[in-house]
Every structure is written in C-alpha cells, then in structure tokens.
Amino acid sequence: MASFRKGLPVTATGTSSPTDDRLSRQNLLLIGVLLVASFVVILNETVMSIAIPVLQEDLGVDPSVGQWLTTAFLLTMAVVIPLTGFLIQRAGARVLFIAAMSAFTVGTFIAFAAPGFEVLLVARVIQALGTAIMLPLLMTTVMTVVPEARRGVMMGNISVVIAVAPALGPTVSGFILDHFGWRWIFGFVGPIALVALIVGGVLVRPVGERIKTPIDYLSIPLAVLGFGGLVYGLAGIGESAEAGSSMPLWVPFTVGGLALAAFIGRQLALQGRDRALLDLRVFKSGQFSLAMGAMVVAMGTMLGTFIVVPYFAQTVLGLDPLTTGLLTLPGGLIMGLAGPLVGRIYDMYGPRVLAVPGAIIVSAAVWMLVFVSPSTSLWWLLSANALLCLGLAATFTPLMTLALGSVEPRLYSHGSAVLGTFQQVAGAAGTALFITVMTVVSTADQTAGVAEAEAISHGVQRVFTVAGCLSIALIVIVLFVRRPQAPVEFADDMSGGPLDADAVLPERV
Numbered sequence: 436m437a438s439f440r441k442g443l444p445v446t447a448t449g450t451s452s453p454t455d456d457r458l459s460r461q462n463l464l465l466i467g468v469l470l471v472a473s474f475v476v477i478l479n480e481t482v483m484s485i486a487i488p489v490l491q492e493d494l495g496v497d498p499s500v501g502q503w504l505t506t507a508f509l510l511t512m513a514v515v516i517p518l519t520g521f522l523i524q525r526a527g528a529r530v531l532f533i534a535a536m537s538a539f540t541v542g543t544f545i546a547f548a549a550p551g552f553e554v555l556l557v558a559r560v561i562q563a564l565g566t567a568i569m570l571p572l573l574m575t576t577v578m579t580v581v582p583e584a585r586r587g588v589m590m591g592n593i594s595v596v597i598a599v600a601p602a603l604g605p606t607v608s609g610f611i612l613d614h615f616g617w618r619w620i621f622g623f624v625g626p627i628a629l630v631a632l633i634v635g636g637v638l639v640r641p642v643g644e645r646i647k648t649p650i651d652y653l654s655i656p657l658a659v660l661g662f663g664g665l666v667y668g669l670a671g672i673g674e675s676a677e678a679g680s681s682m683p684l685w686v687p688f689t690v691g692g693l694a695l696a697a698f699i700g701r702q703l704a705l706q707g708r709d710r711a712l713l714d715l716r717v718f719k720s721g722q723f724s725l726a727m728g729a730m731v732v733a734m735g736t737m738l739g740t741f742i743v744v745p746y747f748a749q750t751v752l753g754l755d756p757l758t759t760g761l762l763t764l765p766g767g768l769i770m771g772l773a774g775p776l777v778g779r780i781y782d783m784y785g786p787r788v789l790a791v792p793g794a795i796i797v798s799a800a801v802w803m804l805v806f807v808s809p810s811t812s813l814w815w816l817l818s819a820n821a822l823l824c825l826g827l828a829a830t831f832t833p834l835m836t837l838a839l840g841s842v843e844p845r846l847y848s849h850g851s852a853v854l855g856t857f858q859q860v861a862g863a864a865g866t867a868l869f870i871t872v873m874t875v876v877s878t879a880d881q882t883a884g885v886a887e888a889e890a891i892s893h894g895v896q897r898v899f900t901v902a903g904c905l906s907i908a909l910i911v912i913v914l915f916v917r918r919p920q921a922p923v924e925f926a927d928d929m930s931g932g933p934l935d936a937d938a939v940l941p942e943r944v
Contacts, residue, residue: 466589475624513663801823
C-alpha cells in the first residue's frame with residue numbers, strides 16, 4: 436500500500452522497486468484459484484442467453500417477465516461492482532473471496548432446486564452478488580502480487596476469463612439444454628463452484644494491506660440508485676422495443692442520472708480524505724481514461740454481438756440451441772489460445788502494436804455481419820465470430836493492462852472497480868442498443884408486409900452497420916494509447932497539495 440516517505444517510489448506491494456520478477460509458487464496458486472473461480476462465475480452470465488426461452492416455456496411466464504432473469508442479474512452486478520474497490524481495501528482478498536464464492540455457490544444450488552420463477556429470480560440475484568466481486572478481486576490481486584514486467588502475461592490470462600467465458604456460455608448451455616434440461620445448467624456449475632470455494636478457502640491469503648476506512652453510508656444508496664437506474668433504463672430500452680414497458684423510460688434514466696451525479700459529487704468530496712466508496716482519482720491518468728473509453732466500445736460490441744448473432748441463427752436460419760451455441764466455440768478457443776501470447780507481446784512491445792491491429796480486425800468482423808440474410812451460411816457466421824474474437828483477444832489484454840498499470844498502486848482496487856463498472860454498463864448499453872435497433876427495423880418491415888425472416892435480417896444488418904461505425908471509433912481511440920509510465924507515489928497528496936502533517940490517515944490493519 437502507499438508509503439508516504441518523501442520522494443521514494445513505491446511498488447504494488449508497498450516496498451521499494453522489486454529486484455526479482457519471478458512469481459512465487461504461492462502467488463501462482465493464488466492467481467490460478469482466482470482465475471478458475473472467476474471463469475466459472477462469468478461463464479454463468481451467458482449460459483442463460485439460450486436458456487431463457489426454454490425457461491419461459493417450462494415455467495409458464497411471458498417473455499417480458501422471463502427477461503428479468505437477465506435484467507435482475509445485470510442490475511445486481513451494476514450496483515455491487517462500484518462498491519468492490521472499497522470492499523477489497525476494507526475486508527481483504529481472503530474474506531471477500533470466501534463471501535463471493537459462498538454467495539455464488541448458494542445461489543447456484545437454489546437455482547437448481549427452484550420450484551418456480553420467483554425462487555429462480557432470487558437465486559440469480561444471489562449469484563450476481565458473488566459474480567460482481569470476483570473479477571475486480573482477481574485484477575486487484577494480480578496488480579498487487581505480479582511484477583510489472585510480467586503483468587501482460589497475467590492480464591492475458593484474465594482476458595481469457597473475461598472474453599472466453601461469455602463466448603463459451605452459449606455452447607455449454609446449448610449442449611446441456613439438448614441433453615439434460617435447464618436445471619442442469621446450474622447442476623453442473625454448482626459442484627465446480629463448491630470445489631473452487633473449498634480450495635480457495637485454503638489457498639487464498641490476504642495480499643497487500645487493508646485500510647480501515649469508515650464507510651460513507653450516504654454513498655451506498657446513491658450508488659444503488661445511480662448505477663442501478665442507469666442499467667435498468669438501458670435494459671428497459673430493449674424490453675420496450677420488444678413488448679412495451681410498464682414504466683416510462685425517462686423515469687429510471689432521470690432517477691439514475693440525478694443519483695449518479697450526486698454520487699460522483701460525493702466521491703469527489705470524500706476522496707481527498709481517502710474515504711471515497713469509489714475513488715475517481717484513477718481518471719487523473721489520461722491513459723486510464725483512454726483505455727476505459729476503448730473498453731466501453733469493445734465490450735458493448737462484443738456482448739451485443741453475442742446476443743444478436745445467436746438470435747439471428749435460431750429465428751432466421753432455424754438452428755437448434757446446440758448448433759447455435761457451437762457458433763461461439765471456435766472464437767472462444769481462439770481467445771483462450773491467444774490470451775497468454777498477447778500478454779507476452781504486450782510485455783515486450785507495449786499496447787499499440789496489439790490494440791491497433793486488434794481494433795482493425797474487430798471492425799472487419801463486424802462489417803462482415805452487415806451482409807447477413809436468410810441465405811447466409813453457417814460458415815460465414817462462424818468465420819465472422821472467430822475473427823471478432825481474435826480482434827478482441829488482441830484488444831482486451833493491452834487495454835486492461837494499460838488501464839490498471841497507469842494508476843497508483845494504492846488505487847488498484849478502485850481502478851479494478853471502475854473497469855468492472857464500465858464493462859457492465861457497456862454490456863447493458865450494447866445489448867440495449869443492438870436489440871432496440873434490430874426490433875425497431877424488423878417491426879417496421881413486418882408492418883410494411885415484409886416476411887419475418889427477411890425483416891429480422893434487415894434489422895440485424897442495421898445493427899451491425901451501427902456496430903461498424905462504433906468499431907471505427909475504437910480504432911481512432913486506440914491510436915492514442917501508449918505504454919504507461921510506472922506510477923509513483925510521493926508525499927504529495929492526490930488532492931493537489933502536500934500532505935498536511937496533522938492530517939489523520941486511514942488506519943492500517
């Protein structure tokens with residue numbers, strides 16, 4: 436954690452510059468357990484994309500109601516992730532890991548045994564509580580224990596978790612639905628989560644220092660209303676376009692916007708005293724801000740594509756759930772194989788040599804999908820998805836490593852929380868934008884007498900025209916990324932002046 440000795444650079448572990456770039460066996464085991472646990476909980480996010488229609492039919496609920504299995508999950512994630520920076524500093528890695536994996540495991544087994552929709556919905560919320568904590572915890576731990584010279588490789592492994600797990604979700608879901616039924620989506624995940632919890636309970640240890648900072652109780656409801664209202668509004672756009680909405684869309688956006696503005700103002704006032712729930716001083720780094728902008732575009736494009744392409748494959752091409760899920764498998768394998776290699780290239784050459792070609796490949800893949808139609812071959816969709824995943828593999832790792840490597844070590848947990856929050860909001864925004872554009876265009880065409888398959892194809896074409904424009908923005912942003920300077924903490928306070936000798940610092944525990 437931070438040292439306040441005048442002029443002495445401080446590393447992530449709270450000591451002077453490291454002399455050894457090797458990772459201990461204990462730290463490798465620690466990161467390995469966190470990677471496996473994070474993969475399991477993030478995989479759970481996208482296994483539901485194909486399962487929801489089956490669940491709706493089996494449980495006898497309307498699509499607008501069934502969609503809450505996804506919406507409630509997203510809302511919980513959006514509310515909890517911004518709090519993780521504070522929680523990691525306050526509670527420590529081991530306590531949070533056990534709490535997160537316990538919540539996820541309990542939620543998974545409740546979902547497996549759920550007698551009806553209401554219990555299943557509660558189980559999804561409990562799952563989301565654990566999921567929201569795991570990725571920020573993993574990234575903060577990596578930035579704390581991994582020497583700078585090896586962070587690219589480790590962040591490459593994290594990119595496997597972030598991108599491969601969502602890509603493999605539909606494949607796993609399709610196989611399970613075809614052979615076992617929807618309950619076994621949770622039945623297969625539950626034992627793996629339980630093993631990860633037990634092993635992690637033994638191997639995960641405290642890393643870094645904990646800061647006994649008083650919690651600001653006003654910030655919590657502001658975060659809940661702000662981030663929750665924004666994501667609810669974004670999810671509501673897609674729902675409204677499909678089936679109408681019982682609540683005017685301006686309500687969640689207005690409430691969320693006002694609460695978010697108040698939350699930001701509150702954090703700015705508190706961060707000078709190191710009491711912020713989400714420390715926004717991470718944005719003082721220009722490279723962090725650039726990386727966040729690029730991540731928003733890339734993540735929104737990825738998750739929006741992972742929703743629209745399976746929908747198109749099932750409704751227009753008539754593919755079954757398993758075949759639809761297999762569309763994402765080659766791309767997932769590509770990302771898994773490319774992640775560590777991309778990390779090594781980052782460590783040697785920096786971010787631009789990867790991010791610029793990666794963004795161009797992403798753009799090429801998106802523009803391929805502009806040409807889909809009812810006669811599109813399975814191979815065209817598979818090739819476009821594989822190319823998209825290759826581009827994302829070359830983009831995510833340098834952007835994440837650049838972002839977190841650009842902030843001060845004492846702000847790693849808050850940088851991880853901001854990154855997770857932006858990813859969640861971007862995913863909700865991308866999904867809402869893509870579904871809305873597709874629904875509006877296809878509905879207008881069907882009203883004009885166009886056949887359903889052709890109308891949906893037109894909607895998907897328009898979706899990827901919009902995504903193609905966003906991908907060009909991604910290319911422009913990554914042109915400005917640079918290898919981060921090693922962050923150094925000095926005696927000066929981040930609020931802009933020297934530390935007051937009489938200031939009361941947070942208690943180290």
